[in-house]
Amino acid sequence: MTGVRVAGVGLTHFGSHPERTGRDLFAEASATALDDAGIDRSLVEQLNYGNFMGELSEHQGHQGPLMAEAAGLDAPATRYESACASSGVAVREAVKDVRNGEADVVLVGGAERMNNLGTAKTTEALAIAADDLYEVRAGMTFPAAYALMAQAYFEQYGGSREDLAEIAVKNHDNALGNEFAQFQREISVEDALDAPMVADPLGLYDACPITDGASAIVLVSDEFAEQHDLDAPVSITGTGQGGDKMALQDREYLARTPAAEKAAEEAYDDAGIDATDVSVAEVHDCFTIAEVLALEALDFYAQGEAIGAAARGETTRDGGLPINLSGGLKAKGHPVGATGTSQITELTRLLRGDHHNSDAVDGDVGVAHNAGGTVASTTVHVLEVNQ
């Protein structure tokens, strides 16, 4: 079984670009990734592409071949949809294909266009990642779903809105200097606490913004990297995926995310590491409480103990385990289908030393955690600098 290298990465600016189409965004990100890899696009054997709400936002299904065109590829292309984990799933399938010899060069990416819908319509569109019969028809929005988990967490383990605010403050701080981030401004705990409530106990600053953007990575086999003398020091050494019941009401736990626990365990086993080996992670903080749940699922913390991690300075840039050095979904932005591959992009650059926050990384193992819906699906990937 061959190893899988990240040969190149690319991002568009994440933000509000209502005038730009999905195909334009992906054309930019894919071109950047191929340039970064130094690979001619004619060598790409397939495109794995993640997108969630293209039918609603652009009246566009069947985006695989469309995005292959945008990327200038003459190759088969498949769209993966797994809500906010769409491109995480696309990465996992690409890793499998490279490992088993099906392909030597795979372009993986994702894009989402959201701002052209407006806030109300976007809220409605995102809600389709929940159970239509039993959740959406009860008026549950996405922030509401995470609020239900936050409330359950507080009830079971304790924690406060201040603890959540510290996570938002940290991730905004990390985004300072990230040219691709939607928000590049500091916020204070007071700003977060004073912001309007969206779904109690979550306020506006507990939520990621509505974002347009695209990301892409080029994955190649070890053999291909050697034959073409590529400078590709980072490999994906572990992949895992987990699932859970669609609706919160059918879950065993409301304040834990077993789908992420399973994905993490599988990815760690695959890479032959455990949580203590990890130096840096990008986790799916679509809401501040989601970062807490992720840190526990990834086994960085025991159940109920990650809530104060940011406040205690453990997950900040100068802490022992920096989390979301990109700014995370909270400050960098969350163009849903692009998020999974953007996390791999950020980690690759953090590990190879060309990220604005690379100095904060002490070690050579990174983990990406990408969650779909209310964590009914999750992928976890382990990235390591080649020894």
Place this chain on the structure above:
Amino acid sequence: MKRHDARDDGFDDFLDAIESGEGFYLECENGHGSLPPRRLCPHCGSDELAEVALPETGTIETFTVVRVAAPEFEADTPYVTAVVDFGGVRATGQMRGVEVDAVETGMEVEAGIGETETTGERILVFHPR
């Protein structure tokens, strides 16, 4: 116009049953509860599902006050969405008959059917016991 003109068998049966005071849920041979429509128990895969009576009261396990809603619920805000534990099964619905700020975890409630303010759509609601 209502969005959900088509009948969703199972789900609408469930709402009908609640409305007529004969709420039920599905229970498999291993005692796992779920709400219809199901052909299999979502917890163990058993196809031996029987309708059992929904207990008259449940307790709020978790809830949130929704202040920013999708267009279909715009006129309903602020409203409480709650997940209620009925023992054998949990259900998600809106709290009625209580100020939004007075809702608490552990509150005892009973299930009923209401309408949304925005669209008049039928919805599962809970009232304080």
